[in-house]
Amino acid sequence: MSGRTYRALKIGAEIAVPIAILIAWQLWTVHAQDPNFPRLSTILVEFKDLWLFSDFGTHVVPSLKRILLGFGIATVLGVGLGIPLGLSRWTRAFAMPHVEYWRAMPPPALLPISIVLLHSIGDTQKVALIAFFCLFPILLNTMDGVRAIDPTLIETARSYNVPRWERIRRLVVPGALPQIAAGMRTSLSLAVIIMVVAEYFSSSSGVGYVLLISKNTFEFAPMWAAILLIGVLGYALNVLFLLAERRILAWHRGWRAASPL
């Protein structure tokens, strides 16, 4: 088989397999007639009716707002705390027990506590919960990124009397950026999970709320439409983040490709 035919076959498979899976799903649901598993076509029609765009404003926008706000706060705090912790050994020794404990905690365990402490089942509680748990991947990655910067670079800057703030801005932040981005990506998918769980636990709006209501009323088509939407949301946020990362870290990849390592 020539290289060209092989490549064409590969691309063909890449397109054909997902389509085959969708067709199999449709055929199976038509055949099974199981109320738990409505036809794929029914789900897609429901998806269009619900989310494009009649309930988009009432349920998708609040969920997105919570995700992005929580994620934004976590990013600011994670980078802001991660840089000093990465630079100073003793602050790190001081903070590490807490970081290790909280990052091992499953986020749903704090759902009841967050409601009691914040007296809220609305945006405050959801944003706070998302921000709290998204903090740790970003914080840990920022710390590791800062610690992995070549010490010679920092020493050189210091011996040239570059002020501390300038050193952080021009050396430490760019040096740690690839790792910060890796942490942010982990946190972004975590934010979607916590959003679903928190809205499913207690809320009056959002995609997780739709999921809960349709489960309680045994309405399977909207339930599957909500699951599909959550999937699309997780996927879309991930893709958008990768695109942004590729732009922002273009210099880094160029440098990596050029360096002999």
Next chain:
Amino acid sequence: MTEALEVQPAPAAVPASAGPVRRDRVLTVLVPLVSVAAALLVWELVSRTGLISQRDLPAMSTAFHELWRLMTTRAFWVDYLETLRGWALGIVLATLLAVPIGIVLGSSDFLGSAFRVPIEFLRPIPSAALIPVLFLTLGTNVKSEVFLATFGAFWPLLVQTIYGVRDVDPVTSDTGRSFGLGRTERLYRITLPSAVPYVWTGLRIASTVALILAFTAELFMGTGGLGQRLNVADSFGLYDQVYAIALAIGFLGIGIHLALSALERRVLRWHPSQRASAQ
């Protein structure tokens, strides 16, 4: 962590005297202890002084006392072990499924690209969204919990295995081939050993995910375990117990994390260079 890359001049290389080194060592132990003690003290004071009312935030001593009381009951340990069981079954099943599939998809260029799109789409889907479906199909039993934990743990393991198999040093692989090693033998002697660090990273991520999902399943579906206990305590407004259970699940999480790290040091001792590159 990468101790060698510490951003610091290395005074330890030429110890002028034992004094500063020993002081350093003492501080390394002391500082985290002081930090934990300080946090617990702050918690106690915030609650006792009424900065946050004791109903919303029971004092640290109350919460730990409640945890101690729970720990003397048999039912608590049954729940604890049930959560642990959900986690363990999820991890084991996910490993048994993801690693072989990952090896197949990773070593075949064709299959790898055929299944790229479905994997890329399914991987970021939050597994928690499946809870209502499981609730209505498999029911509120341990099957649902294990399914959810397995589903969540499967994806990081699969992706890491695929990366690990693809990242085999081509020179080593070609050397093996030119020495006449067959396909299976190359798999056992070259591909698998060099993929192990990647699989291990996947296992660490999967372990966290599996614990989260086992706990979430218990919380929302009422499958036996710490999650269900938390839900019951919350419904009855027993906030001392809510805090005690949250502490307990935190300790379970950190316990699993420490156990895996200890195991990692043993399992991957032979491969330090690979371990550094996989992180």
